[in-house]
Amino acid sequence: MKQFFMLLKKEQLENIRNYKIYWIPAIFILLGILEPTTNYFLPQIIESSGGLPEGAVLEIPTPTPEQMLAAIVEQFQTIGIAVLILAYMGTIAGERKSGTATLLYVRPLSFRAYFLSKWTMASVISLVSVWLGFLAGYYYTYLFFGEVELIKVLQMMGTYSVWVLFIMALLLVASAISPNSGFAAAIAFSTYLLIQLTDGLFGLNWTFSPGKIPQYGLEWLIGAPDSSGLWGAIGIAVLLILLLFAIGSWAAQRNKAKTKV
Template identity: 60%
Template sequence: MNQFGVLLKKEWRENFRNYKLFWIPVVFILFGIIEPLTNYFLPQILDSVGNLPEGAVIDIPPPEPEQILAAVMGQYQLVGLLVLVLAYMGAIAGERKNGTATLLYVRPLSFTAYFLSKWILASVVGLLSVWLGLITAYYYTMLLFERIDFTKFLQFAGTYSLWILLVVTFVLLLSAAMPNAGMAAAASLLLIIIFQLADGLFGAYWTVSPLKIPGYAVSWLLDSPGNKEFWGTMGISVFLILAMLGSGIWMSKYNASKTKV
């Protein structure tokens, strides 16, 4: 436990010194602000750049507040995931590549504590960023449009949080498995894109899958997902996270000998 605490403090300092604790939440908050503001001022934006005939009137019905939060989540599915992948692609592979891991590996090291300390900090930063961004989007949506039931919002954000944990765990697993940060990032992004494309093309044939988490998150805003499908998906996702944690710990230990000296 003492070693785990030391490693956790090390990760905290690294995330603080390289400003991940600041710039990652800022990115998510900005997208949480931009989406409702863009929708609110869209008629004026189109009027100023649209070169419309004189006297023409732009009448765009205001979007539903649920649609705005879903659009914010869509931005996180693109830019947000890219930010998390780039931020943590070198968490383990980068330390092996530049030789800084040698300072740890020459001592008796618990690779369970080593991997979990990185996972906890990356998860905390990822979840903090998502929640700050979604709460910001919720506030501006309520301010500019209509209020969304807060219980539905919590169900929406809580469900999407599991997806963020799944992605963070997947990125750290590949960072432990790949020889360098670049390959970890490329593999993470490529596989996430392939999985989501596969779900978009063939997802109608299955309803229980971790890839359905973002869709089930949005469904809390509109109605509610089916209990059987939803809880089946949650259970499989938790199992996958635990399996990837175990695999990440094993890969960290297996590839320790490949550290640059």
């Protein structure tokens, strides 16, 4: 526990001094703003480009605010997650590859505290980024497309947060088992896609599948997700996160021999 806090402080300093604490939230805010803004100005953009043939009638249905927020989630699910993976792929693998980890590994280091401190810091920054992104998106959606109840948006964000924590645990395990950052990113990306793909293809009745969490989050906007499905999926996600903690700490310890001496 003591080691957890000293290592967390180190992670915090790292994230401040390499400016991740600024640019990752900035990207999410940008994603949140961009989606409603481009949608709002889309008719004007098409018109000004003069691309429409004579006589054609332009009919773009105005999206509902709920659809707009769903589109923002879509952006986070693709570009947002990609940014997080690229930002944190080297968290453990990179330290080992460069040899900076060596001077920690020769000490009586608790690898559980080591892994958890890294997951905690990466998760805090990811969650803050996702929340700020959603809030920015919510604000512009409200300006351009109308109101959604704030409580619904908060429920959506809360549910989506569990998904983010799960993805970060997955990413850090990938970093713990990989020989370098690129490899870690590849493992994390492919696992991430695989989860969504299997859930999409075969998971119609898998109500407890953590892959459904983003979808459950969106269902808050138009009513409420099926309660047993939601809590089942969250429960399984939490169990998987705990399992990933164990695997990550174990892999980090096992791979300490691979650090550059």
